[in-house]
Amino acid sequence: MKTLIAYYSRTDNTKKLAEKIAKELKADIDEIQDEKDRSGWIGAFIGGFDSLFKIKTPIENKKDPEKYDLIILGTPVWAGKMTPAIRTYFCKYEFKNIAFFSTSESEETKQFTEMTLLSKKPITTLSIKKSAINSNETNKKINELIHQLKQIK
Ligand SMILES: Cc1cc2nc3c(=O)[nH]c(=O)nc-3n(C[C@H](O)[C@H](O)[C@H](O)COP(=O)(O)O)c2cc1C
Secondary structure, eight states, X not given: OOEEEEEOOSSSHHHHHHHHHHHHHTOXXXXXXXXXXXXXXXXXXXXXXXXXXXXXXXXXXXXXXXXXXXXXXXEEOBTTBOXXXXXXXXXXXXXXXXXXXXXXXXXXXXXXXXXXXHXXXXXXXXXXXXXXXXXXXXXXHHHHHHHHHHTTO
């Protein structure tokens, strides 16, 4: 099964998790860039506003997810929702099979409800607190995720 890990990350937490999953799965990886300036507190504030009001944003990504059998899509949680870059990604592409992961301050899961509505039911989801990204518990959860994904082969 041809698998792509695609993610958006502003401050590298989601990137670190994406890289761990990609390494374990030996899968391709693609960073989705938000073309809006999200740097500094003003960028974060506007980002939170855009997320809350479901505003899309111009994005850049290198790999075409429609050429893959499975997309594992990662986002930080902003204002309890997916980030604008991921919202745009959903509008741009259709996916054969999908799984979601996220990082957040607290262990948030409600973002997955809307992500499911915008695409399709994910095979599995993984929500990780940013403080736990490098923990053994997260490594165990990644192994469980991989186990679940292997069921669809
Ligand atoms: C604008 C903004 C809004 C956020 N909203 C939430 C939130 O609603 N719930 C939460 O648990 N964390 C929230 N966070 C924390 C991020 O989800 C967390 O730091 C995440 O790991 C950042 O991922 P990144 O380093 O890949 O950008 C927010 C962060 C930002 C910048």
